[in-house]
Amino acid sequence: MAYAALNSTIAGLGSTATFSNVFDEVSKAAVDLNVAERLWASWYLWMQNDTIATGIMSFVMHELVYFGRSLPWIIIDAIPFFNKWKLQNTKVPTWREQWECAALVLISHCTVELPQIWLFHPIATYFGMEYGVPFPPAWKIAMQIVIFFILEDAWHYWFHRALHYGPLYKSIHKLHHTYSAPFGLAAEYASPIEVMLLGFGIVGCPIVWTLVTNDFHLVTMYLWIVLRLFQAIDAHSGYDFPWSLRHILPFWAGADHHDLHHERFIGNYASSFRWWDYCLDTEAGEAASKKRRERKLAEIRAKKAQ
Numbered sequence: 001m002a003y004a005a006l007n008s009t010i011a012g013l014g015s016t017a018t019f020s021n022v023f024d025e026v027s028k029a030a031v032d033l034n035v036a037e038r039l040w041a042s043w044y045l046w047m048q049n050d051t052i053a054t055g056i057m058s059f060v061m062h063e064l065v066y067f068g069r070s071l072p073w074i075i076i077d078a079i080p081f082f083n084k085w086k087l088q089n090t091k092v093p094t095w096r097e098q099w100e101c102a103a104l105v106l107i108s109h110c111t112v113e114l115p116q117i118w119l120f121h122p123i124a125t126y127f128g129m130e131y132g133v134p135f136p137p138a139w140k141i142a143m144q145i146v147i148f149f150i151l152e153d154a155w156h157y158w159f160h161r162a163l164h165y166g167p168l169y170k171s172i173h174k175l176h177h178t179y180s181a182p183f184g185l186a187a188e189y190a191s192p193i194e195v196m197l198l199g200f201g202i203v204g205c206p207i208v209w210t211l212v213t214n215d216f217h218l219v220t221m222y223l224w225i226v227l228r229l230f231q232a233i234d235a236h237s238g239y240d241f242p243w244s245l246r247h248i249l250p251f252w253a254g255a256d257h258h259d260l261h262h263e264r265f266i267g268n269y270a271s272s273f274r275w276w277d278y279c280l281d282t283e284a285g286e287a288a289s290k291k292r293r294e295r296k297l298a299e300i301r302a303k304k305a306q
């Protein structure tokens with residue numbers, strides 16, 4: 001349903017209408033919409049400026065999800081009972097470390113990320129992104145998010161691996177490696193260039209998808225961002241529980257994979273999955289190094305035997 005059609009239903013309310021007035025009118029006019037869709041439509045109709053409406057909603061959602069998802073990890077770090085599942089359990093972050101990290105991340109959100117979040121609406125709608133109601137069917141949202149996870153993981157693998165090249169590491173990526181034992185809040189603790197470069201995989205995949213298929217909705221973008229934030233924060237949490245996703249999906253990277261990257265500074269470059277590091281022999285850790293050593297030795301022996 002286009003907002004222009006719904007706009008006529010609230011035309012009589014005048015400029016002093018509250019959000020709940022608009023919501024009531026929309027509910028009367030569009031009975032076939034569910035509550036989330038009616039709230040969504042009312043927000044855009046009440047704001048009367050789509051770029052600002054999306055900008056505010058995106059920024060607030062990003063902050064709520066980022067700090068909201070980090071909070072359980074802050075609490076878990078403060079409770080000794082959970083220490084048996086911490087991967088580097090002698091390195092529990094201090095309050096001071098967490099506070100300094102949160103402050104830098106917040107500054108980065110308000111300076112580097114805010115313009116990108118704000119520009120997303122005009123750029124994506126220019127390429128054909130939808131943001132009307134009703135929302136797309138759940139199967140389509142799920143399918144697109146799975147595709148973005150796979151594409152973004154490839155982008156992340158190559159650009160993260162490139163960031164470990166000497167001069168790039170020193171000038172850009174070193175900041176993210178401040179914490180050799182990461183914690184949830186450290187997920188976006190990075191230089192502005194890194195935020196832009198790796199963030200482009202997260203925002204660029206849906207934009208390219210829109211360009212190619214002309215079939216993409218903003219609500220899918222939001223769910224993708226929420227899940228990708230969960231992935232990043234959980235990967236930095238430092239905890240590997242028996243019920244962590246990687247024990248159910250063996251190709252899921254999880255904290256076990258990324259914690260080792262922070263501990264060893266080398267290997268395990270992918271974000272969500274294990275396949276790139278496995279196939280290109282860049283896995284981190286003792287077991288992977290042992291395998292590489294054994295293979296090299298076998299090669300030397302084979303050469304000598306010739």
Ligand SMILES: [Zn+2]
Pocket residue numbers: 160164173177261
């Ligand atoms: Zn790294």
Ligand SMILES: [Zn+2]
Pocket residue numbers: 176182187236258262
């Ligand atoms: Zn990291």
